[in-house]
Amino acid sequence: MELKEVIKARTLEEVLDVLDEKGEKAKVIAGGTDLVIQLREGKVNPEVLVDISDVAELCFIKETGDFIEIGAATRFVNIKESPVIGKPFKGLQEAAGHVGSPQIRNLGTVGGNICNASPAADTVPALLALDAVAVIKSKQGTREMPLEDIYIDRGKVKLEPQEILYAVKFLKPQPGQGLGFVKLGLRKALAISTISLAVFVERGENEVIKNIRIGSGALSRFPVREREVEDFVKGKKMDNTVIEEAAEVFGQVLEKRLATRPPVEKDFKPYAIKGVFKEALNKAWQRTK
Amino acid sequence: MKKISLTVNGKLYQVEVEEDMRLLDLLRDKLGFTGVKEGCSEGECGACSVIMDGKLVTSCLIMAFQAEGKEIITIEGLQKEDGTLHPIQQAFLEEGAVQCGFCTPAMVLAAKALLDKNPHPTDEEIKEGISGNLCRCTGYAKIVSSVKKAAEYLNKGGK
Numbered sequence: 217m218e219l220k221e222v223i224k225a226r227t228l229e230e231v232l233d234v235l236d237e238k239g240e241k242a243k244v245i246a247g248g249t250d251l252v253i254q255l256r257e258g259k260v261n262p263e264v265l266v267d268i269s270d271v272a273e274l275c276f277i278k279e280t281g282d283f284i285e286i287g288a289a290t291r292f293v294n295i296k297e298s299p300v301i302g303k304p305f306k307g308l309q310e311a312a313g314h315v316g317s318p319q320i321r322n323l324g325t326v327g328g329n330i331c332n333a334s335p336a337a338d339t340v341p342a343l344l345a346l347d348a349v350a351v352i353k354s355k356q357g358t359r360e361m362p363l364e365d366i367y368i369d370r371g372k373v374k375l376e377p378q379e380i381l382y383a384v385k386f387l388k389p390q391p392g393q394g395l396g397f398v399k400l401g402l403r404k405a406l407a408i409s410t411i412s413l414a415v416f417v418e419r420g421e422n423e424v425i426k427n428i429r430i431g432s433g434a435l436s437r438f439p440v441r442e443r444e445v446e447d448f449v450k451g452k453k454m455d456n457t458v459i460e461e462a463a464e465v466f467g468q469v470l471e472k473r474l475a476t477r478p479p480v481e482k483d484f485k486p487y488a489i490k491g492v493f494k495e496a497l498n499k500a501w502q503r504t505k
Numbered sequence: 506m507k508k509i510s511l512t513v514n515g516k517l518y519q520v521e522v523e524e525d526m527r528l529l530d531l532l533r534d535k536l537g538f539t540g541v542k543e544g545c546s547e548g549e550c551g552a553c554s555v556i557m558d559g560k561l562v563t564s565c566l567i568m569a570f571q572a573e574g575k576e577i578i579t580i581e582g583l584q585k586e587d588g589t590l591h592p593i594q595q596a597f598l599e600e601g602a603v604q605c606g607f608c609t610p611a612m613v614l615a616a617k618a619l620l621d622k623n624p625h626p627t628d629e630e631i632k633e634g635i636s637g638n639l640c641r642c643t644g645y646a647k648i649v650s651s652v653k654k655a656a657e658y659l660n661k662g663g664k
């Protein structure tokens with residue numbers, strides 16, 4: 217297919233109309249930080265490109281009822297600097313701040329981060345740990361699904377050609393909750409993360425870990441929740457022993473999962489995750505106070 | 506072909522762009538702003554950086570048609586009409602922050618984007634501000650000191 221038509225959309229309606237009419241021939245472009253390279257390499261060959269980066273209806277961070285909602289075309293820089301997200305969930309802002317370089321953060325969007333479905337997407341582990349919901353729109357209407365369920369495989373999301381990701385939303389922080397994020401990269405700037413990890417915790421009475429959710433990046437074919445580790449920790453009293461034991465469990469889970477991966481990954485990640493996990497959990501716990 | 510209009514260095518352009526053209530190609534090849542350099546073509550080196558609506562961006566990752574209605578600043582837009590250099594350019598020269606010069610236009614723009622927002626940056630903030638711009642020659646130390654010096658010049662009301 218050859219690129220025949222390019223459309224700079226200004227309204228959501230315009231975007232949905234184009235997708236409805238062109239279906240599979242059309243592709244959405246936001247920041248372009250993943251897509252432009254893929255277009256040039258011939259990995260994707262749309263006939264029509266629809267630019268959503270200046271659709272104001274898709275660029276927002278706001279409170280709606282019990283939720284905080286972030287529009288799909290919101291840039292990393294805006295997440296990093298947002299006053300709406302709140303201190304306990306600062307981990308999400310740190311995740312956005314860890315992306316690439318200033319240039320990439322000025323262009324790249326959270327919707328692109330999700331829909332590109334790279335295993336190493338930095339904001340996705342944080343959103344998974346926040347139990348975020350994906351809000352999807354088409355001309356036919358709106359539907360929602362847990363963000364976790366949007367992934368089919370590396371590079372593939374469950375969106376119909378007529379649909380776009382409209383926003384992600386998660387419950388506002390409650391007292392006793394916190395989110396920690398840690399990224400282990402090769403270079404300070406521009407290292408597509410080798411591991412990124414987000415931990416959400418809720419502190420109960422007597423220092424009990426009432427709830428925990430862990431989102432990981434670059435540890436699977438796409439960002440995932442680490443339920444085995446969550447189940448091990450949940451309900452236990454927070455202390456050094458639990459942290460150490462949980463880190464061991466995490467290491468073992470990865471040893472199994474990565475057994476067939478190249479040596480660098482299979483040997484390095486199960487070891488490295490322990491330190492990363494402890495740091496992320498400690499950060500999250502600090503923020504519950 | 507698609508007709509778009511955009512402002513570059515304060516001047517309005519109406520141009521026809523090919524569908525698959527990047528902003529980088531438009532600026533360099535069609536409009537002649539050759540201070541915009543093409544290095545890696547994948548967002549890593551920063552040599553193609555320009556300021557778009559006040560923000561530093563890599564023009565190799567933007568499609569030309571996406572720039573409809575945008576205000577862009579390239580290195581060509583920095584010096585005054587009489588040829589006087591911008592204080593940031595002056596500081597780069599004085600500090601010896603330029604060797605082969607390939608990274609320099611984008612580096613100066615990165616400094617501008619930073620100083621426009623944060624007139625008194627720390628060394629750490631300067632390093633962060635230029636972290637998306639690679640330089641093969643200088644080892645960065647002189648670039649950082651130039652940005653500091655440029656900040657002083659600008660805070661004194663321009664040199």
Ligand SMILES: Cc1cc2nc3c(=O)[nH]c(=O)nc-3n(C[C@H](O)[C@H](O)[C@H](O)COP(=O)(O)OP(=O)(O)OC[C@H]3O[C@@H](n4cnc5c(N)ncnc54)[C@H](O)[C@@H]3O)c2cc1C
Pocket residue numbers: 243244245246247248249250251252268288289314315316317320323324325326327328329330331332334336337338339375379380381382406407408409547548549
């Ligand atoms: C040099 C460099 C460094 C990088 N570093 C990092 C990093 O540290 N961490 C990280 O996580 N990522 C990194 N990235 C990857 C990239 O910047 C992110 O994945 C970014 O979030 C992509 O967003 P975008 O808006 O640019 O997406 P685009 O490139 O515009 O789109 C990506 C994909 O998502 C689809 N899409 C976009 N928005 C929607 C929507 N609303 N609905 C449906 N589909 C949509 C597009 O069709 C396309 O398939 C880096 C990229 C570069 C070039």
Ligand code: FES
Pocket residue numbers: 542543544545546547548549550551552553554563564565566
């Ligand atoms: S050419 Fe654009 S970042 Fe290297």
Ligand code: FES
Pocket residue numbers: 602603604605606607608609639640641642643
């Ligand atoms: S001066 Fe040569 S790349 Fe920076």
